[in-house]
Amino acid sequence: GEYYHHRYGLDFRSARFPGIISATMPGGGTTDYAVQVFYDAIETGHHECFLSSETRLPMMYISDCIHSVIQMMECPEEKLTQRTYNIQAFSFTPAEIFAEIQKHVPLTVEYKIDPIREKIASTWPQVLEDTQARIDWDWNPKYTLENMVPYMLDKVRDQLKKEIILPVDFEEI
Numbered sequence: 001g002e003y004y005h006h007r008y009g010l011d012f013r014s015a016r017f018p019g020i021i022s023a024t025m026p027g028g029g030t031t032d033y034a035v036q037v038f039y040d041a042i043e044t045g046h047h048e049c050f051l052s053s054e055t056r057l058p059m060m061y062i063s064d065c066i067h068s069v070i071q072m073m074e075c076p077e078e079k080l081t082q083r084t085y086n087i088q089a090f091s092f093t094p095a096e097i098f099a100e101i102q103k104h105v106p107l108t109v110e111y112k113i114d115p116i117r118e119k120i121a122s123t124w125p126q127v128l129e130d131t132q133a134r135i136d137w138d139w140n141p142k143y144t145l146e147n148m149v150p151y152m153l154d155k156v157r158d159q160l161k162k163e164i165i166l167p168v169d170f171e172e173i
Contacts, residue, residue, distance in 0.1 A: 001083040011077055018058030018088045018128050020065050021148065023155035030117045030124075031057055034097055038156040041107045050114035053095040056126040060089040061143040061152075068139055075137035082136075088128040089141035100149045 001012035019031025025039070026032030033049050034057075040047040060068075068087045092100075098109050133139035143151070 005083050012083045013072055014084045015072060016086045017065060018060050020062055021059055022062035023159050030120045034059060038152050041101050041105050042156055045106045046108045048110050048112050049094050050112060050117050051094050051121055052113055052118060053111055054093050055121050056091050056093045057121060057124060058088040058091045058128045061148045064089050064141040064143050071137055079136055082132060085133040086128040086130045087133050087139060088130050089143055090145050091127050092145050100145055104150055104153055
């Protein structure tokens, strides 16, 4: 992207995202525990976690993800100092998200560490350094772990009622 921008003037823009959290059923990836735990908390009150309690990974709620893309694409080209940006909202460990959920609903947790997923997670950064996005186009996430958890609990409850909902409210963006 940098090469084509400098060589041919192409307005190339790309983003590197952390794990994205939404009320959509997870598919089994390494960061999917952070969605599955909401379903488990509501349905059974028990979650089996495949990562260590202290494995810290960067995450972001889907509304912030969508908003960041729109914000980056609407940024005047002359304000961009690079062509690829890291973007994140917050980082947490399984223990931290479980504790936050337990403030709202009963939840017990059992750690059954999957060595393959734990090994994958250990190679990822704990934080995506996104200072340049914050400087160049004023990136600032709306959601924190603390204000996302009650919102996600409501969204997952809606999903479980079989209501047709979007994983994001576009009015928020």
